[in-house]
Amino acid sequence: YQVVQELLLDPARHHRYFQMSAEEMETLLSFVGPDLTKQMTNYWTPKEPKQRLAVTLRLVIGKDSICSLAFTHCLGFGTVLQCIMETCEAIERRMLVTHWRCFFIFYYKGTFSVVLLALVDDKYCFTAIQVGDFGRNSDDGVYANSPFGRAMASNSIKYTLLGDAAGGCFPLKPSLIRPYAGHNIMEKAFGILAARWRILYKKINLLPCKVDTLVVATCIPHNILTKPCDLGMWLQQKGAGVRQCMKSIAI
Helix, strand or coil: CHHHHHHCCCHHHHHHHHCCCHHHHHHHHHHHHHHHCCCCCCCCCCCCHHHHHHHHHHHHCCCCCHHHHHHHCCCCHHHHHHHHHHHHHHHHHHHCCCCCCCCCECCCCCCCCEEEEEEECCCCCEEEEEEEEECCCCHHHHHHHCHHHHHHHCCCCCCCEECCCHHHCCCCECCEECCCCCCCHHHHHHHHHHHHCHHHHCCCCCCHHHHHHHHHHHHHHHHHHCCHHHHHHHHHHHHHHHHHHHHHHHC
């Protein structure tokens, strides 16, 4: 917690350490702070909401493990895990306003994987997400079986969507078309998401149900933190993250 206070004096270091400014962190805290505030007793002093958020951010940006966070903050492993999951659940509970979610594969070779499919607008923000399907399922199958996919198929919703062109995952339909080469907003949006929250480049050592909550908790702040002036920087970091991921796998 002392580290968090010291970083407030240096905005540049704060942004490098948490991948966001102090003001953006305060905005997140304004949403989830009430859920992270615990009652003090004669025998127990709870961790501050800002410390709980700080621990969670360090994990999801891929800079620390649960073990290293426990040593850095002088906390037990169980306490760190509890702080992370309670913070992710608070983000999902307080900030998720859509009532359906979707999928995209992060890991699918040799490991269990969770799928995240999303609707993305022209500003690289998520308008709807769903997390939790199995990675072995096809993208088109996941979309077709989602509430939104079924609504589109029955013409209950009148939209035309641009599907991900990679690998021809989504077949052409009257309401589902493919973008021109090099104009894949969806791919860039996922690149920005993973560049900021680099835990998505790694194997996540949590139970599947907890992974779902963690992934949702990375998507929601993405919309708040993504700004047009920063898109070039994040897309450049996306490439660096992929190269680092490939290097880690090779080792």
